[in-house]
Amino acid sequence: MTFNEGIQIDTSTTRSSGGGGGGGRGIAIGGGVGGLIIMVVALFLGVDPGTVGLPQGGTGEYDSQGVQTPGFDLSQCKTAQDANTIDQCRVVATGNSVDAVWAQLMPDYTRPSVELFTGSVSTACGPATTEVGPFYCPGDQTAYFDTAFFEELTTQFGSSGGPLAKEYVVAHEFGHHVQDLKGDLGRAQQDPTGPEGGGVRTELQADCYAGVWAHYAAITKQESTGEPFLEPLTEKDIADALSAAASVGDDRIQESATGRVSPESWTHGSSAGRQYWFTEGYQTGQPDSCDTFSAQDLHQG
Template identity: 70%
Template structure:
């Protein structure tokens, strides 16, 4: 088990929807190939609006009833129900970032299946998890965790999933600090601001992991996570490795083109998560000033 069973889950910032006609069977851009293309640009990304808002989408059924969040009460529920795990992870990230950053405010969290309307445009499950600054909401279709394991080779352990959530919340912190817009400005490619933005979010996820097993939840006197094992950290690093630009490009096209990178290599993603995890210091995550992104 990952979460302390006595942890209490707060669902007040969570909304859900389901039943849309989209999903991985009807991919934007067409099937698995479309999924891979979108994930190169968007998986663990910041704003899908530039791509998804241009795509036609039948919105009938988008607002159908989604997952029942009343099932999510304690850490025990987070250990047994993936949707509860996402919400509990968000709770823990909020608490930790709230202690580290003065004036931190919580994002919204949306669990959806199929299709969803956002301030960044309509999206389907094929986009993968994403953060929309327009409505300050992190969006998750938990079915993606299966794709992360089966198509991208991640270990699929709990901390692999929690890393994904913490990364998206890292984008929210960047938004609050005024750094998120840097992804769209300046140079691009392997040394560009898009990559630096994504690697900083990986580092922020590592900072969360540093504190999650030692910080106690106010009012419960229990830590958010149980002590992390080497296996737990390996799970997070496995997820980071599986979504490196070089690895995705190699799988999709058989070659690697650093000039088109948006998120960083597998090694870079692992490195910056590790920087955050080992130091627990947000200041160590200043990827924009790093002379080398390789460590």
């Protein structure tokens, strides 16, 4: 999807690499494709997935002398052209759009924070590296993104790419924030693994919430400019989003990594399930249609 000329990017709730919270406890929700495998291993070992793969205390990106380097310069993110050409600005602008949609759907909606990082970051849910992929931490109500993940989504995991593939990722993590506000996020830890477990149901609901955002994205106007955030979706846009959803299915990742599929260890859902629930949200535009916790059939394929 392309951002409309005339919109302005609001970076007021965004910070860039190096800042994260302290070493508090919590579970980071919605790790990216690299994180799926790491999180499964961590769950079996009984440790916090957020502490896997990063020495304690590490934040941000460091040069060869061990000196912390500056984060992304958010002053680059001002216009629609910036959002359409710079991945970091696309993340921020997409977050602006998602916020606007959910503010209309939820009267008590409050915006999450966004942190752009490179390499590693410290959060209220513990330290994490880029291998975990994008994630949401309820401890500081922040969605974390290393935009290097977008290239991995295409080159390593087979997504077709495209703007809506990237924007789907952002909307999914904001979906976890919606769950947090609704008091549903903790249900991920109830029977956290398995094809019908709380982890899968939580992730599929976030996919559905991403679809709800897509339903309204082209008709929701930015309050400050009166311009719709995004141009109307095309068939290719939807195909890109579905390709991204499929590429991060547990079954596809397990098959690629180990040559076998083990549903008992799933935490995010199958490719078919993730596509189904994004489509459900997109076609209905109704958050109530995203009740994966009551669904008898998660359409795992």
